[in-house]
Amino acid sequence: MAEEYDYEALPESSSLYAQLMAGALAGIAEHTIMYPFDFIKTRMQVLSPSPQAVYDGISHALHRITGTEGARTMWRGVSSVVVGAGPSHALYFATYEQCKEAFGGNVGDGHHVMATGAAGACATIASDALMNPFDVIKQRMQVHGSVHRSVTSCAMHLLRTEGIGAFYISYPTTLMMTVPFQSVQFATYEYFRKVLNPSGHYDPLTHIVSGGLAGSIAAAVTTPLDVAKTLLQTRGQAHDAEIRRSAGLRDAFRIIYRRNGMRGFVRGIGPRVLSHMPSTAICWTTYEYFKWVMGAQEQQRIAESEEPLPQLKLQQSTSAPSATGAPAPAAGI
Incomplete structure (x- = not known):
């Protein structure tokens, strides 16, 4: 009988494909289910919007957008997320698993906050390079x-009018936001997961609670950088000349502070937290589930390949003569 495996670390013989597939499915689930909140967050963070796009809060934004533009508007751009989230999150989780193992995050029963945080940072650098455009x-x-009504038309317009640099103008700022975000998220998630579930057995409720707490905490502390990222990524459509000329994080911070003060750095914090709390819970729960399923299937395959062949019992009466030369009696007679 095969020993019960620790699903938190996939079997050593499991393929990279298992980690990539689990990560891709988790990423798509995370970004699509809570997409309307991300849509509202972006609208609230944009500086110098038109009068029709000034919102006093989440409920006001929801009412105004659905009332004037239609409910379908809140899903505009989701196709870009679906196309990018699959491969970027596959790379994200595969890098995390490999780095966590390399940094000693799977050794013993300790919390390993530094190891998991560093693994999360490495995963972010790799995945953001793919996801940023x-x-x-x-x-x-x-x-x-x-x-823009399609990913292709938007991409071609950006490339034609602003060049390839438009896709990566926010990449340094994105890394400055997502590296601490993911470090906080991974370390917080692993901490709560081990506190709430010391046995380490698969427990969906643990992943939901730990993921929600990790996502909300990480989202709240990195909101100022997210506001700056939004300014840089939408500058090409701004009518304000100063915003259009912004070239990096320093320019973005200066514009935000001069126009809105310190309050400007927490614009959209409500929908950002509300978006990340359930989406991170969904992401981790989906990832852990598929990791558990794939790990169980791999373990079963290994167990079946190692199962010994049945022993054949040979009757002595037909295989070996007795000492007297007569056939030996059959067993049991």
Whole structure:
């Protein structure tokens, strides 16, 4: 009988494909289910919007957008997320698993906050390089008055009018936001997961609670950087000349502070937290589920391959003569 495996670390013989597939499915689930809150967050963070796009809060934004533009508007740009989230999250989780193992995050029963935090940072650097262009396209499609209705048309317009640099103008800022975000998220998630479930057995409720707490905490502390990222990624559609000329994080911070003071750095914090709390819970729960299923299937395959063949019993009466030369009696007679 095969020993019960620890699903938190996939079997050593499991393929990279298992980690990639689990991560891709988790990423798509995370970004699509809570997409309307991300849409509202972007609208609230854009500086100098038109009068029709000034919102006093989440409920006001929801009412105004659905009332004047239709409910379908809140899903504009989701196709960019679906296209980018699959491969970027596959790379994200595969890098995390490999780095966590390399940094000693799977050794013993301790919390290993530094190891998991460092693994989360490495995963972010790799995945953001792939996801950043899709995130730029998504936010260009989300802003009020956007004429883009497809990922392809938006990408071609950006490339033609602003060049390839438009897809990566926010990448340094994105890394400055997502590296601490993911470090906080991974470390917080692993901490709560081990506190709430010391046995380490698969428990969906643990992943939901731990993921929600990790996502909300990480989202709240990194909101100022997210506001700056939104300014840089939507600058091409701004009518304000100063915003259009912004070239990096320093310019973005200066503009935000001069126009809105310290309050400007927490614009959209409500929908950002409300978006990340359930989406991170969904992401981790989906990832852990598929990791558990794939790990169980791999363990079963290994157990079946190692199962010994049945022993054949040979009757002595037909295989060996007795000492007297007569056939030996059959067993049991």
